Amino acid sequence: MAASTIEQPTANNVLVRLRGITNRFGRNTVHENLDLDIRKGEILGLIGGSGTGKSVLLRTIIGLNKQQNGSIEIMGVNMDTATEATKAKVRNSWGVLFQDGALFSSLSVLDNIQFPLREFTHISPALRESIARMKLHMVGLPQDAAPKFPGDLSGGMRKRVGLARALVMDPFLLLLDEPTAGLDPVGAAAFDQLVLTLRNSLGLTVCMVTHDLDSLYAICDRVAVLADKKILAVDTIPKLLDNPYPWIQEYFKGPRGRAAAFGKGVA
Amino acid sequence: MSFSSPSQNEPSPKVAAFTTQLQGNTLAITLTGEWVVSSLCGVEEALNTKALGHTGPLKVLLDNITRLDTAGALCLNILALVKKQQGQPLELLTQHQNYQQLLVASQPVEEESKDSKSPSRFPALENLGKLVSSTLWVFGHQLAFFGHFCTTFVHLIANPRRMRLTPLVFHMEQTGLRTVPIVALLTFLIGMVVAYMGAEELARFGAQVFAVNLLEVTVMREMGVLITSIVVAGRSSSSFTAQIGAMVSNEEVAALRSMGLDPMELLVAPRVIALLITLPLLVFIANIMALAGGALAIWYSMDLSFMAFVDRFHSIAQIKNFFVGMVKSPFFAIIIGIVGCYQGLNASRSAESVGFLTTKSVVESIFLVIVLDAMFAIFFTTIGI
Known part of the structure; x- marks a missing residue:
């Protein structure tokens, strides 16, 4: 159902364009000459073994990690050459969910969600609170969570609040770092559905780093495989299953991959 | 079913605005520009004042706006709710399927009623009591720790x-x-x-x-x-x-x-x-x-x-x-x-x-x-x- 909702790929509906990205830490090269396109309206899964630099790639897109080489273009803006004002506009039009939510521990849930509104807009406090409460409702949390502090929340709730904060500025692009890691299967499936619903109703583009095979099968339109310091393949899962690269075969055809595929009736 | 509006690629903010026209008893409000979170400041208050000042049915036309997001849809929905509580209908009219769906998705959420615990009659006394009991508790706890x-x-x-x-x-x-x-x-x-x-x-x-x-x-x-x-x-x-x-x-x-x-x-x-x-x-x-x-x-x-x-x-x-x-x-x-x-x-x-x-x-x-x-x-x- 996920695949049917996206438009056919054309040259100019690429939202994020990475070209020739090279990341090096000391003598350790993480990415070399890496290319990746994220298309508008799709949910792209980013997979790869531990230590292949999935999170580094995400941080490079966000601009938290400066690449040694290559260019990043987001919504047609080159993030290396654009003026600070243009880059600020781009930064306001993406939402990022870090692994553990990265909530501000000194602010309540409601204040956490309102934080970007308070910083970047001048809308009235009453409407600000209404927006925050609506987002809280959208991510499936009860309103009585609003006055709580991040320390009082469970891991799954923290992720949902983090997602609400990422969504509050109505971003075009949503970047998720392992959104379902550490959630129970029911919670993880609900989170997957939530991302899918939000994409469908708000027209978001989503890029998620994940280890969760079930999420890949359930919601990702395409999956990018990070291995050998570059994106080895970007494709739909059925096509990736035919890819002869050993790691991909092991990933999807291993015991866990088979179980997830069986659950979805793909393999 | 992608809701990307035509101008999605240019994140340059365009001002939200509206014009009003009296059609008989009905006030028709035509919205223009981008009704998104970054451009709502000011115009939202102006719209509310205008709409709440009018006693009679209202029509809000959304077809001329260039972009709508959940925040914009929410502020229109809140206005509609307030007018409805006053017994005056407010219609949100649009041909765009995207906008209709956004309006449906962006409903205001009521704050859950606070717990019915009656407020204390002597708040100062209550606070003093809490302070004393918590101090005693901490003291006892530290004493137990010392004993351990x-x-x-x-x-x-x-x-x-x-x-x-x-x-x-x-x-x-x-x-x-x-x-x-x-x-x-x-x-x-x-x-x-x-x-x-x-x-x-x-x-x-x-x-x-x-x-x-x-x-x-x-x-x-x-x-x-x-x-x-x-x-x-x-x-x-x-x-x-x-x-x-x-x-x-x-x-x-x-x-x-x-x-x-x-x-x-x-x-x-x-x-x-x-x-x-x-x-x-x-x-x-x-x-x-x-x-x-x-x-x-x-x-x-x-x-x-x-x-x-x-x-x-x-x-x-x-x-x-x-x-x-x-x-x-x-x-x-x-x-x-x-x-x-x-x-x-x-x-x-x-x-x-x-x-x-x-x-x-x-x-x-x-x-x-x-x-x-x-x-x-x-x-x-x-x-x-």
Whole structure:
């Protein structure tokens, strides 16, 4: 159902364009000459073994990690050459969910969600609170969570609040770092559905780093495989299953991959 | 079913605006521009004023806007809700399927009714009661913690082989050896100040030479031990809290407990015992340094040579003053160590709590050290030492 909702790929509906990205830490090269396109309206899964630099790639897109080489273009803006004002506009039009939510521990849930509104807009406090409460409702949390502090929340709730904060500025692009890691299967499936619903109703583009095979099968339109310091393949899962690269075969055809595929009736 | 509006690729904000037209009894409001979160400021209030000022049916036409997001849709929905509660219909009209769906998705959410607990009639009294009960609770808890430490300590004395030597020596180095320079310098300066001020004041009575007596009593009984304890409280109490607090928030302490190990024996005892050993040694060093500083000041201000100072000191010094100062130091060591470790173990999972508790442990340990010192002063005066 996920695949049917996206438009056919054309040259100019690429939202994020990475070209020739090279990341090096000391003598350790993480990415070399890496290319990746994220298309508008799709949910792209980013997979790869531990230590292949999935999170580094995400941080490079966000601009938290400066690449040694290559260019990043987001919504047609080159993030290396654009003026600070243009880059600020781009930064306001993406939402990022870090692994553990990265909530501000000194602010309540409601204040956490309102934080970007308070910083970047001048809308009235009453409407600000209404927006925050609506987002809280959208991510499936009860309103009585609003006055709580991040320390009082469970891991799954923290992720949902983090997602609400990422969504509050109505971003075009949503970047998720392992959104379902550490959630129970029911919670993880609900989170997957939530991302899918939000994409469908708000027209978001989503890029998620994940280890969760079930999420890949359930919601990702395409999956990018990070291995050998570059994106080895970007494709739909059925096509990736035919890819002869050993790691991909092991990933999807291993015991866990088979179980997830069986659950979805793909393999 | 992608809702990307045509201008999605250009994030340049275009102003939201509206025009109104009276059609008979109905006020038609045509919205233009981008009704998104970044452009709502001002225009939202203006729209509300206009719409709520009109008594009669309203129509809001959305077809001319270039972009809508959930915030814009929400503010229109809230307006519609308010008008509906006033008994006046407000229609949101649009041909765009995207906008219709956004309007459906962005409904205002009511804050859940606050719990029906009736507000207290005497809030000040209630707060006072809460403060008293929580203070008593904390006091009882700390007392229990101290008791637990005492039983562990006795247990360790009875079974010295259970004592962890490596952490003990490590903490002795951290809290003792590395504190020597700062304690030595500070007490040297304090000794100089006490002797110098004493000599200046006593010179008015021609009793300048009693500056040595003053120095002996002040330094040996109070200053040496108090200054050292305050420095150690600021330095070690905070680091105990930070170390143990970080371990708690990293679930290391929970891991220890799950293995059936007692954090009291593993974490608290080595730290407190290390302080118990090193603080008296530090006080001794502090006393010597303060006397040396005093000797220097007296030499400078009274032209009393160092050997003459030693002679004078030897003839007036009373050993009881030295012991009064030294006997306090183990008590202060226990207070500093216990408070630091107690606060550390109190940390929660959030990193913020560790920072908060570190401050708290420093303030509390210095406070308790000074209070106990005052109690000792009264006690020693009463028994006539």
